[in-house]
Structure formats: structure tokens, C-alpha cells
Amino acid sequence: MRAMSLLMQRKAPATLPKLEGKEVLVGPDPSIAKVKGVMFGGRKQFLLDTAGEDGFARLLEKLTPRTRGYVKTPLASSWCEFESLVELDRTIHETLKAQYPNVLALIGAASAELGIGRIYRSLDSEELVHFLENNALFHDQYQKFGSVRFERTPNGGRMIYTNYPVYSPIFCGSAIGYFQESILRHGGTEPNVVETKCHCHGDKSCTFEMTWK
Ligand SMILES: [Zn+2]
Numbered sequence: 001m002r003a004m005s006l007l008m009q010r011k012a013p014a015t016l017p018k019l020e021g022k023e024v025l026v027g028p029d030p031s032i033a034k035v036k037g038v039m040f041g042g043r044k045q046f047l048l049d050t051a052g053e054d055g056f057a058r059l060l061e062k063l064t065p066r067t068r069g070y071v072k073t074p075l076a077s078s079w080c081e082f083e084s085l086v087e088l089d090r091t092i093h094e095t096l097k098a099q100y101p102n103v104l105a106l107i108g109a110a111s112a113e114l115g116i117g118r119i120y121r122s123l124d125s126e127e128l129v130h131f132l133e134n135n136a137l138f139h140d141q142y143q144k145f146g147s148v149r150f151e152r153t154p155n156g157g158r159m160i161y162t163n164y165p166v167y168s169p170i171f172c173g174s175a176i177g178y179f180q181e182s183i184l185r186h187g188g189t190e191p192n193v194v195e196t197k198c199h200c201h202g203d204k205s206c207t208f209e210m211t212w213k
Pocket residue numbers: 167172195197198199200205206207
């Protein structure tokens with residue numbers, strides 16, 4: 001049986017992210033506009049599971065050589081350009097959106113699936129909060145830019161990412177799916193994730209408000 005995120009097993013939402021706003025892909029200091037190669041590994045697995053070997057090969061042909069190399073042979077611990085990650089996700093979105101309108105969220109969900117693995121039978125809020133806190137704690141292992149803090153709220157939590165020299169609505173679109181899948185795998189139902197502030201819209205943070213039951 002092929003892998004499938006819990007998010008993919010649900011009906012696609014009626015409203016989808018509009019992917020509007022400004023985008024900065026390299027920034028004033030290109031040496032910090034980097035993400036960890038493991039993110040490309042997650043996308044490769046998602047593409048193989050969703051589009052098969054042939055679909056994966058066809059998508060590779062649409063990419064620039066650097067990005068193609070990152071996804072064809074992902075090196076989990078290497079640093080790769082943020083620009084390449086956005087190029088890849090944009091290409092996945094363009095290629096698969098007719099079939100999967102919420103494909104960006106599904107990409108993020110696949111990352112959470114790989115990172116969490118197990119599925120909790122019923123809601124474990126403490127474990128979920130612990131997982132989100134760890135996400136904030138180990139942020140520097142996955143991105144060379146920005147800071148993040150997690151705050152508990154009465155019915156959930158919020159992740160606040162600040163000081164982003166690079167950003168893209170494509171990147172934020174996959175983050176929403178990552179958090180939705182994180183809630184679902186910890187036994188949460190009705191995962192509600194809304195990005196209430198965004199660098200792409202001129203705000204000083206990308207803030208994701210989450211509630212769950
Ligand atoms: Zn954002």
C-alpha cells in the first residue's frame with residue numbers, strides 16, 4: 001500500500017489558499033537563504049506516491065538543473081537554496097493542481113507524515129503541543145533564516161515566524177498542510193489552520209493560528 005497522508009484521505013477543502021502576495025527568493029544574503037535537503041526528500045517521496053515513477057520523471061524534466069539534482073538525489077543533511085524549493089513546489093502545484101487542488105497543503109502534509117510516522121488513536125494535546133514546541137526548538141536545523149516561537153492558545157496554538165529575508169506564498173501554502181497533518185496524526189479532529197499574518201503581505205511575521213478538537 002502506498003503511503004498517504006491523513007490530509008489526502010480527507011475531502012479537499014472548498015476554499016483554497018489564493019497564493020497572492022509578494023515573493024523574495026534570494027534576499028540580501030544568499031548564504032542564509034537555505035533549507036535542509038530533507039525537504040526535497042519528502043517531496044520526492046510524495047511525487048513517487050502520488051504521480052508514480054513516470055510522473056516523477058516527467059516533472060523532473062520541467063526543473064532547472066540545480067533543482068532537479070536536489071530532488072532526484074536528495075541529500076538529507078545538505079543545505080539547498082530556498083529558491084529551488086519554491087521552484088519545485090510551484091512546478092508540483094502547476095502539474096498536479098487539476099487533480100489535487102490542495103496539492104501544496106498535501107506536500108506539507110507528506111513532510112509531517114514522514115516526520116511523525118505514527119498515528120494517535122485519540123487526541124493527545126500534550127504530545128501535539130510538545131511536537132510543535134520541538135518544531136520551534138529545532139527550526140535552525142531545517143532553515144538557515146528566520147526565528148520561530150510557539151505559543152499555546154485556549155483551543156490550540158500559534159506558530160510565529162519572524163525575520164524572514166526570503167518568503168513565498170508557495171512556501172506558506174505548504175506550511176498550512178504541515179500543521180493540519182500534525183494535528184490529524186496526533187488524533188485531532190477539525191484541524192483548523194489559518195495564516196493570519198504573512199511576510200508576503202508586508203507583515204512582520206508569518207503567523208499560523210491553529211485550533212483543534
Ligand atoms: Zn507567510
